[in-house]
Amino acid sequence: MSQAHPHTHQHVHHEPDDSDGLAEILDLDAEVLAGHTASIAAWLPLRTGPRQVVDLGCGTGAGTFALLDRFPDAYVTAVDASAGHLRRLRAKACARGLEERVRTVQADLDATAWPDLGTPDLVWASASLHHLADPEHALGAVRELLAPGGVFAVVELAGFPRFLPEGAPDGRPGLEERCHAVVDRLQTEHMPHRGADWGPMLTAAGFTVEGLRTVAVDIEGTGSEAVGPYALAGLRRIRGAVATSLNPEDLTALDRLLDTNGPHSILRRDDLVVRTERTVWAARRT
Structure with a gap:
């Protein structure tokens, strides 16, 4: 999870604040994938518990709160271009009694120049680096701010999750894949680093990659009440991107899924599964 979302994780660029439901998708993403995020945080090759953490492109705080939970002595600087996302993250921190452990920075x-982000022991970037116009610059900036021996965790999703079974929906099997194919074509020009292998770029920037892990995501819809709303919000956003490119029959079938009052609503399905992969590169400053 773009590699994470079809224009949903663009929280490293300036954009209208959440008018398109992006924050809702990020919150649902965080809820549904919470177990996977926690397992990634636990896997990182840290020599000691980090005290200062930076979450780059933090969105509404999925990584921030996973890291706060995993490392009880840590303070997190959450960085994002969206003021709306940062307000939402701050409200969550206050509601959880964690406001003293979180600093938000809009950037x-x-x-060319980043604000002062301290000297963190851990920098976390989840589904954010591929949106950058010049990720090599960002990797160099991270290396400069990391404490000696500090760890840089880059987390990417292999595409926005799929939810429907292979033969769905009735009459238009494969609809979801055709929608994603359109999104992929549209995004190739705007995000050339989508799907990149970050290992060589990290090495070139002066890091040693100490861990590489790919985690399969396969979550039954019956296991989380958030899966249905997550699928609905994600496919609504996809529709906005692909509407003019889909054939009329596919668009009609998609609209049936998105009609929450109709008999074919995606919220009425009991066969949804969240399917994707997460890849994590854990690199140490050398």
Whole structure:
């Protein structure tokens, strides 16, 4: 999870604040994938518990709160271009009694100069680096700010999750894949680093990659009440991107799924499964 979302994780660029339901998708993403995020945080090759953490492109805080939970002595600086996302993250921190352990910073990671982010022991970037126009610049900036021996965790999703079984929906099997194919074509020009192998770029930037892990995501819809709303919100956003490119029959079938009052609503299905992969590169400053 773009590699994470079809224009849903663009929280490293300036954009209208959440008018398109992006924050809702990020919150649902965090809820559904919470177990996987926690397992990734636990896997990181840290020599000691980090005290200072930076979450780059934090969105509404999925990584921030997973890291706060995993490392009880840590303080997190959450960085994002969206003021709306940061307000939402701050409200969550206050509601959880964690406001003293979170600092929010609004910044464009494509800017030449970054604000002062301290000297963190751990930098976390989940589904954010591939949105950057110049990720090599960002990797160099991370290396400069990391404490000696500090760890940089890059987390990417292999595409926005799929939810429908292979033969769905009735009459238009394969609809979801055709929608994603359109999204992929549209995004190739705007995000050339989508799907990149970050290992060589990390090495070139002066890091040693100490861990590489791919985690399969396969979550039954019956196991989380958030899966249905997550699928609905994600496919609504996809529709906005692909509407003019889908054939009329596919668009009609998609609209049936998105009609929450109709008999074919995706919320009425009991066969949804969240399917994707997460890849994590854990690199140490050398």
